[in-house]
Amino acid sequence: MRSAKKKLTYFLCLILRRKRPAQTPETPPEEKHEVAPTPQPCRQPPPTFDSLNLDVLREIASVLRDEREKAALAALASCSRALRRSLSPVLFYHARYLTGYDQDDPPEAIRHLVRHIRVKLRMENIGDVQLFMTVLGRLPNVSAIVFEASFYTPIDIIKYCFARPQITSIAFDCCATALTGYEPPVALNTIISTQIPLTSFSYVMDIWREQSWRLGRNRSDKLCLREEKWLSALVPRMANTIQKLTLPMETSPILAMAHLSWPALQELSIHGRYFSEKQKEALPLFLSSVPQLRKLSITISRLGPTTRPYILGPSTASHTTISGLRSLTVAYPKPDDNIFSIDATHLSHLSLRDHPRYYHDCAHKPVVTTSFARPILRSAECLSILRRMDMPELSSLELVYLADTAGCDDELLSYVTQAFPHLSHLELHRYRANREEVVDYAHIAELLTAARGLRSVRLNLDFHNDHGPYRHRGFDYSIWQSTFREQCGPEIVEILEACPWLEYVELLYHAYNGSRWTKFRTSRYPEPRIVDPDDGSTVDEVSLPYTL
Template structure:
């Protein structure tokens, strides 16, 4: 199988990654690694395994971190590893190590980059120790995100996802400015911005204004950890949940999309919404005024406006 497979999804807990690293995978192009490490040896074998994939084009490593461990690198750190990968078109890494050698690869052909979280960090707002006590959540700071982007030469990048923690209001301005002005082909942007200071009032208008410098954007997805959001798994009163729903649909979304309409090709903005009634989180869509049809679309509950 190793000599013919082109696409592979690996559950890290049960995969013999050490043995797989000793095989040749000449045709493998699409690799997704999920789950969590069950041994230190698995993490050590991963660089060897990746080095055996000469035609790799899509790599996704969304491995949960157990305990309160640090961020184990994928290709080792820049000071300890010489493993490299060339020709990637898409790279997804959950809770990355900014010093990981994966960010020193040749990224000149990279079209999509995701520095994300797994599981999603916004679920941690529930503060449920039964769920989270066994997982590490080493979310990047905005400065760490910026340091990774600056290490990578990505002239063709068209899609970007970032998940980060803003230490204070405005702490991520340099990151947002870099994103908006550095990638001329960027058409899809997804940001998950979390507040380190839970008292911070999110200046969402300022954030949207900074993003308007990315003139080629066609779609924007934002999770801005709004200060007045009821959050996931809220036990608030029904009336409070309804009040937030109205504010979200009638005011917050339209305000943000009105600012971002300065991007001439923008089609829509999606905002993360936590539904009090169903204890679910989803991405309602706010199309721009230049497109016909409703100004609000929630495909999960079928509502439009």
């Protein structure tokens, strides 16, 4: 990661580069004659940041607005008054609520610029809650709030947010456990009796929360019942205006939602796991009531038998009315599901994945187990799904599958590289059914070179000599890490450089603190060619909590 100074130097070199005046061709000797001297063009002063077009400045700011690059954006905005005026709306667009504020915070000059606030402070008493509401009242233009910590008396904060019409987006991060930590009021449906005018609502839970509850000796049924009461009162009242919705399957009122109209809903994500057979039956009913979806993600885990419930029913049933979908993500899908019979002519992203990741149960420690079912697709099943779908605009594809034998997935990979001419991003998670198989990664890379439009590739090839996840801290990682960084990665990138637009290849590496993506850049890019930060920014999925 570049420092703020290096980042600005980089932009200066690209944008403020001086141009040399064009050379006048010399007259041949035989054609020389007396002519008036050619007037020299006036030397133009080099451009500066202040003289740049506003659109160019906004493009630079969009690159630097990431949280890890905020220092560079702040340094750029401090260069002049003109830059500060232009970049302040971007610099202060996002704010974080970390500690208790006083009456002068945040500074009055920037209050009107804040649009998005992330609440990272745990509010443990009524005083903390009142202080937060006071601070929120000083920000007149906040439209989105993300809660990343739990808070006391959820009903007070929820009512306060709903009473501010400019707040149209509310999200609960996996650490914001207020709805499981506090019982809702008995008269909750009376307190919140009107429609909730949100356009975006997200309730994201920890993928391992049931495992964490067991380790903490908490009763999951009691906690989920609280959450169900809250969501049953809140979610149906968003039906008229909600555009983006993320919910847990186990505690959401899916059956009640199926009987409502959702005219504005365009992006839907349902995660978690099934608690009952009724939920499996309710999901197809609800999806049939939202025909205008543009983005759909169904990542639901399963306990018990390795079944694959239908999402839209069997393919022999009447086709659903869903059309115009742009993105589809399905975990452990059933190959003959009617979801793969929808109109996919505008689909740009498809993910046939696992949830949680299959590699969590490939650890060498018997104590590490997810307890979830793993009905992973075979390569032939992936191929049958892809052949059912007409996807002329597909540009991004993720496949997770089990290879029964070496080479059994050649037909699948060849089809992927030939059937989708616009494919620019490919992510493959290939697992070995035969644990003795030696992965021929060079052969796999050679097959992928037929996809000439690829720009980025992610590969989890379940290498035969990989040490796997969940090793103890004292384990010697250097043996596989050396092979991984000096042999496998560079060889795969070298082969895939036959794709003229390729920028990088990412390979999954199992470190002691999680499984993360290591980036190998092509030779067209400067050093460092290998990018492997150990700061958690490239972790694929959080590790399973366990005790020895």
